[in-house]
Amino acid sequence: MAREECKALLDALNKTTACYHHLVLTVGGSADSQNLREELQKTRQKARELAVATGARLTVVLRDRSLVAEERAEFERLWVAFSGCLDLLEADMQRALALGAAFPLHAPRRPLVRTGVAGGSSAVAARALSARSLRHEAEGDFDVVDLPQLEREILQVGEMIDDMEMRVNVPRWTVQARQTAGAELLSSASAGASSAGAMSLEERSGSCDPSKALAATVFSAVVLVAVALALCVAKLS
Structure with missing residues (x-):
């Protein structure tokens, strides 16, 4: 109590x-x-x-x-x-x-800061x-x-x-304090970082589409074949 x-x-x-x-x-x-x-x-x-x-x-x-x-x-x-x-x-x-x-x-002297009072004389007087x-x-x-x-x-x-x-x-x-100084800030920062990392991981894993991966592989193979043919033609000429 x-x-x-x-x-x-x-x-x-x-x-x-x-x-x-x-x-x-x-x-x-x-x-x-x-x-x-x-x-x-x-x-x-x-x-x-x-x-x-x-x-x-x-x-x-x-x-x-x-x-x-x-x-x-x-x-x-x-x-x-x-x-x-x-x-x-x-x-x-x-x-x-x-x-x-x-x-x-x-005070009889002028105040050091403006008080924000503005308007006509009648409004100020009122x-x-x-x-x-x-x-x-x-x-x-x-x-x-x-x-x-x-x-x-x-x-x-x-x-x-x-x-x-x-x-x-x-x-x-x-x-002795119950927790270290700034523990709340550190915990909130780590929580934010972990959530951001999880979102980034989800984004990366979500963008991994098998059809897109196959298309990228085929495109890379075509580029490599084109480069090899260009080198062969250069050597024969």
């Missing part, structure tokens, strides 16, 4: 971290907006909550002295995967902080005066409040990583 629970938590954390990574890549681009920044905030908060729950569950299990060797090896693999998720989350949060500072939402835009303006500058909070959360994630290493000492280089 503990292993399945840890796997479920880790899977949810992995998906949330991947979602946050893709959202961070759009900061500063034409799709950047306050809606995106709010979604980034919600996603990273969910990732931090899952990280706390996953870390606490794995810590309790790995500090159990009665854990058998096989189960401990499995939980250590989960621990290494969990550590990797935290490292990626911290790196993406730092990237979001840098991009958010470089591309503020509401979009700018939408209900959601008015609500965002009434709430004030979202990034002014969120960026300092993001900076504090980055420090908290770093402290979480350090605390993990202090509570559970599982060096990554000591954990």
Whole structure:
């Protein structure tokens, strides 16, 4: 039960971290907006909550002295995967902080990139005066409040990583993987090569028609006879 629970938590954390990574890549681009920044905030908060729950569950299990060797090896693999998720989350949060500072939402100066807004003045004004835009303006500058909070959360994630290493000492280089690196790629490549070879063999075997082979043999014999007669005529002349 503990292993399945840890796997479920880790899977949810992995998906949330991947979602946050893709959202961070759009900061500063034409799709950047306050809606995106709010979604980034919600996603990273969910990732931090899952990280706390996953870390606490794995810590309790790995500090159990009665854990058998096989189960401990499995939980250590989960621990290494969990550590990797935290490292990626911290790196993406730092990237979001840098991009958010470089591309503020509401700045008096000209933005560094074009946001993709185009059209006549009336159309642009209609979009700018939408209900959601008015609500965002009434709430004030979202990034002014969120960026300092993001900076504090980055420090908290770093402290979480350090605390993990202090509570559970599982060096990554000591954990053995179930399969060699790139085994899935190699298996798919070998499967593709074998299928291609089978298709090529079928094509070669399918093109081997007895009547065509007989015709080719007769044609070769005729060519050889013609060459021999030409040599004889050349010698007699």
